[in-house]
Amino acid sequence: MTKRALSLLLLCLLMLVAARSRAETPEEGYAAALVALGKGADNEAIDRLELLADQGVVSADASLARAAAYLARADGTRAQPGDLGRAAAALNEALLLRPDDAKTEHALEEVQAEIARRRSKQDSSVVVRPRLTRALVGLLSEQAWAMLAAFSSLVVTLGLVARRITERPLPRLSGLVAIYVGALLLLLFGGAAYAAEQFRSTSQPAVVVVPEARLTNEAGRPLAAKRGAETTAVPEGATVYVRERREGRCLIEWGSTDGWVSLSDVRLLTAA
CATH class of the missing domain: 2.30.30 (SH3 type barrels.)
Known part of the structure; x- marks a missing residue:
């Protein structure tokens, strides 16, 4: 075989290997992970789903599938330390993407309860209360606090306009009340919006x-x-x-x- 023919054969083989070893698309990887999970191949499903996460794929469905894979392994004979924690992490991630998913929230509570049950002899709680500021700010989203602050600013503006365009006592008094109440709410809601932004950007x-x-x-x-x-x-x-x-x-x-x-x-x- 001539050197030229050998080079052509090597090139063909490299092209064949590259074609067969091309990276899966996220959709293909997710589908393959579900197939593996359905067959009981927990480790394969975990590997595929973790690869998707490493590739930057952010999906509530993928997070739920990853949680299911870790729970399946934790419930089997090949359980590894931290499986329940990784399942809880995946469920938390799914809740960040779908905050109103009641089923996912219930599943997370069940996982946390199982962890607490296994740790009952050690007298340590999985769930602790966050700091008061974080708990209060977490009652609403950052966008909601910002909208409330904007509404409070509008109330102040309307109060100022009311006092400028009329000389009648009642409308002027109403305008003054609107200014004070709006300013107080603006301080409260604006501070909450700022705190929410700080929590998001610094932690x-x-x-x-x-x-x-x-x-x-x-x-x-x-x-x-x-x-x-x-x-x-x-x-x-x-x-x-x-x-x-x-x-x-x-x-x-x-x-x-x-x-x-x-x-x-x-x-x-x-x-x-």
Whole structure:
């Protein structure tokens, strides 16, 4: 065989391999993961769904499928530590994408209850109350707070206009009331909108995906227990907020407690 013929054959083989090993589209990968999950091939389904996540595919359906795959493995003989936490993370991610999905919210509560049941002897809760400011701001979305602030600004404007265009006592008094009430509401709603924007831009929700994440200080020493925290270990499936990332570690907020954990101990949640 001549050198030219050998080169042509090698080129043909490379083209054939490239054609057969082309990357799957997200739709193909998702469909293949569902097929694998239906056959009971949990690990294959997890690998495919995790690959989609690594590729930046953000989908509530894919997150739900990933949760189902981890739950299936956690309930089988090949369960691995952190499976329930990863299922909780996937369900949390689906809720970020579909906040009004009652079934997903119920499934998350069931997973958290199962984690709590398995940890019952350790007396640590998966769900802790967030800080008061975050809890109050979380009552409405950032957009809703901004709309309320804009409405309050409109009320102030109407009050000013009412006082300028009339000399009658009652309309002027009504305008004055509107100015004061609108200003107060503008301060309240505007502050909430600003706080929501700050929480969104300076922290990212995450879920603990290891049996427990030990909290340490910035120097890496175990964090001493303090008021508001029953333990310095955050349990699997707990929702935390990552405020800073540095050299494979991250500063998290868990309830009223701040501490550092390994970045691999948590899964960051993404939303479209």
